[in-house]
Amino acid sequence: MSTHNTDKIKAKLKKRYAKERRFRAYGIASLAISFLFLLTLMVNIFSTGLPAFQQSYIKLDIHIDAEVLGVTKASDREALFSANYSKLVKGTLKEMFPDAKTRKEKRARNKLVSNSASYDLRDHVIENPELIGTTQSFWFLAKDDVDVYMKGKIDRNLPEDDRRIKDFQLTWIDQLQEEGRLEKRFNTTFFTSGDSREPEQAGIKGALIGSLLTMLVTMALSFPIGVLAAVYLEEFAPQNNRWVDIIEININNLAAVPSIVFGLLGLAVFIALFGVPRSAPLVGGLVLTLMTLPTIIIASRAAIKSVPPSIREAALGLGASKVQTTFGHVVPLAMPGILTGSIIGMAQALGETAPLLMIGMVAFVADVPQGILDPATVMPVQIYLWSDSPERAFTERTSAAIMVLLAFLVVMNFIAVMLRKKFERKW
Amino acid sequence: MTEAMTHNIENRDEFNVEINGTVGKPLIDDPKFTTRNVDVHYGDKQAIFGVDLDVGKNEVLAMIGPSGCGKSTYLRCLNRMNDTIPICKVTGDFKLDGEDIYAKNQDPVLLRSRVGIVFQKPNPFPKSIYDNVAYGARLHGLTSNRAELDDLVEKSLIRAGLFKEVKDDLHKPGTGLSGGQQQRLCIARTIAVDPEVILMDEPTSALDPIATALIEELMIELSGKYTIAIVTHSMQQAARVSSRTAYFHMGKLVEVNDTDSVFTNPEHQLTENYITGRFG
Amino acid sequence: MQTHIIIITLLALLAFSYFTGRKRSIATASLSKGRYNLHSRPQYYGMMVVLWAGLPALLILFLWTAFDSTVVSALTVSQLPEDVQALSEGKLSLFMNEVKNIVDSGNVSDDTNKQIAAEHYKRLSEISLLAKTVVVFVIAVLIILVALRSIKPTLQARNHVERVMTWLMIACASIAILTTVGIVFSVIFEAIQFFKAVPVTEFLFGTHWSPQTAIRADQVGGSGSFGAIPLFVGTLLISLIALTIAVPLGLMSAIYLSEYASARFRAFAKPMLEILAGIPTVVYGFFAALTVAPFIRSFGESIGLEPSSESALAAGIVMGVMIIPFVSSLSDDVISAVPQAMRDGSYGMGATKSETITQVVIPAALPGIVGGVLLAASRAIGETMIVVMAAGLAANLTVNPLEAVTTVTVQIVTLLTGDQEFDSPKTLAAFALGLGLFMVTLILNIISLHVVRKYREQYD
Structure with missing residues (x-):
């Protein structure tokens, strides 16, 4: 009897093992698809974003003509400030490329360098008025089209109508290159300026500071509140209490509420009801606090729960009160876990965009915010804003800003992992 | 506990008996299973040391010994259940009807259909009673139509002594049964595949006395058709159901003999100490 | 005094x-057997005074500051001429915004109404600030004095x-409850x-959505359509x-990682998946709009679709x-909660690994997996940035995945950004x-949390 079963089973084994291998292959394929997507995304972002860390500069020899500016070495700051420097820059370009005839060509000539050139020149002259009357060499930011061409993103073999840089511009660029007046350098502007409508002048400093201020508000509020709430729920809350049950259900639910809903809350409560200034890091931080609290509370509760009861019993047995036991022994022992959870919550908040759009952080802010009440934007919103801009040069800046944001997230997560590894305890 | 204290206890007389190979009759004529030089390691820890033991055809072999003596580990080697534990390493010769079960070309799936196992805690699948019993037959494609499968399920439940109690509830979940019924369901599930050997790993330790008695009866009945190897915590159970008994101690096989002689006239001092309750 | 001062x-x-x-506390205590006969250690007496006085003072300060501008605005409005008060709510808030701008900038407005309002506003703000300062400090000092007097051993x-x-x-x-209440309100x-302006039925069952025409609400027929x-x-x-993408891939990834993968591979693959979870949604949105959408477009065109x-x-x-990663980590949790005994039972019958997984482990874990999928659905419905950046604004009523559609979250963002x-x-x-x-995700969340909790209790 047994033998005929064995034969029956044997006959089907091959098929069953084929199925087994197929199943396993599905698993590997699923992971492979995820990783492939991750890889594509990263390669895509990095290859688009890396060029943004370089920027083309153009060297112009400018004769700081007192007559054109209408000032002298002895003029006061005010007069120096309001003088017409762009005329100097344009004049210099005209001397260099006299062949521009049509209006279109003349306009294109003036747009070889960024319009920030005249501001740079102005600041330099105000600092050094003794230079008036001399001829000086300056490296100015090249306009974004020139920059994009320099980075090889415009193919000069295309028909003229299909490219943004026309033939006459190409001859100028070639001339500049031959004379060594056009070169790519590390893009410091990207890190030292705020947002701008002109891609070559746009930087992430404003957004970085905005993010920093927003995170400071978020951390200052969510960490103490989250830890105290977790301590209460884990150590002090009465069992089977209705209020406590409601709190727990609320926390678990809030952890899964769409982030944009928190934005609506911020708009209706913080801005409309409490009159917190729109677009300010303060209101952003408040909204993100409410959003990250569930994460921090849940992680802190897990960390507190993992401290064995024997520690509490030992302290209580020595005559410590419940509060002393909790804050003197349990919380310090749970701190690595609490910190890990908080950092992960902060990383989430740092990457959050949607609720901040609701509270006006999407406004164009060129200035670097000085405090938590100034209008500001944050990194992810800056990325969103730039990604919406049609200029090609903004696309690479968007990717570069993503790289910076990801770098911050990687560092934060790395710290969290290190903390967990270093202080991980097996009770 | 300090190290000194542990040291003292280990040196107490009851334990301090040398084990020089297995005494009694570990090897028999015409065996179903032969195992030689069995070593089992869990990571760096050795759990079984050089066990030689035969299991006879249609006998009930009981394995007894204090906790952690390796009896369950040894049992799980017999149908390669230990393969599912990554850190577990099994060496030695295992032959079922003269066939090496750890050979490269030997298939654990096929082996387990020939050597079934019943676990300590009843573990019915979260399916109906019917589906639980039909599980193996469906996996292995043993039946060709619904009627045959119905028949097989009914027969298996009858043999496991469960049919009367559940015949009207075949489509209710198996997890809804009582502990003893669940364990008999697991036995029915195992015999539905019609194995040659049934391994039982402390099958009654989670059950009350009445459920235990039912299962013991079942074991004696099944021994007419199957070879049964049972690990048990209870010496009385070994005495009641088995024809041969093996005593394990700290990973070593100390003594094997007919159940009567092990319990009435143990050869080894450790066996005697254990069955007279000086430790365990 | 300014608030921060x-x-x-x-x-x-x-x-x-x-x-x-x-x-x-030390001064009132006496030494016995080398110890002060105080009930508590001295710092607790100090702390008690601080908490008793500080918390109410800070609370009042906080509430006052929070409601300050609302109250001052309301008071200012109540003193305005009647024709201004009669303005619609929207106009009035615009009016008040300008008034606040005048106050902040210190400019003089040529609109007398606004100028008067600005002066009112300024005066009231000053009174409010002064009152706030006085109230906060009087309360703090009073409580400190009472508390200090009450100190005895x-x-x-x-x-x-x-x-x-x-x-x-x-x-x-309780902030968690306040947050929920805040969201609801x-x-x-x-x-x-x-819903006073647009009937609920039109909103819920209307098939035409074009809020853009409603910019000028006072125009005839300019009410827009809100279906x-x-x-x-x-x-x-x-x-x-x-979900069609995430559920099978996430589930299979979780199964592979928890049942097949070696410890070493798991240690590598799990953090990789977590990276996927840690990438901000705005990055996904950028990638969708910049790379995936054009790819789908050109691929679709190459096979004759549009x-x-x-x-x-x-x-x-x-x-x-x-x-x-969301689906896979939730599934991973529920799959590893299935007791090993269940798997052993199946292996013991001679089942292969995949048979054990598909016929025993998955059915056993199904409630938990379903709960996880519901949570994932809630997340997909509420996801904003990807759809804002990649799905577009066209409110087409279609189920053709190759066409542009818009979502609830996209419309919320569009309607509320800008001034x-x-x-x-x-x-x-x-x-x-x-x-x-909020309602839909709330229901999904509550159901799934309930299902998952029930599931966990089953194997605890």
């Missing part, structure tokens, strides 16, 4: 009262401090206003695409990938959508 002064006062309280200062601490913790925990009031069906269908379409450049498919696929009047039907519509979004 009030805070600093208050903190200094509290620090001073801490040391005074501490000193006083038998006073159970530690117990008092601990009681305050406990209440503080309860307050922190902030969407419900505006939504009710919206939200295209939004719901668009949301469901994209979520469905996302995908829209902002297709539902692109947003759905990228959202699906974003949710994979609109706060209570035009257009902005109110966003809150009505927000209410719907």
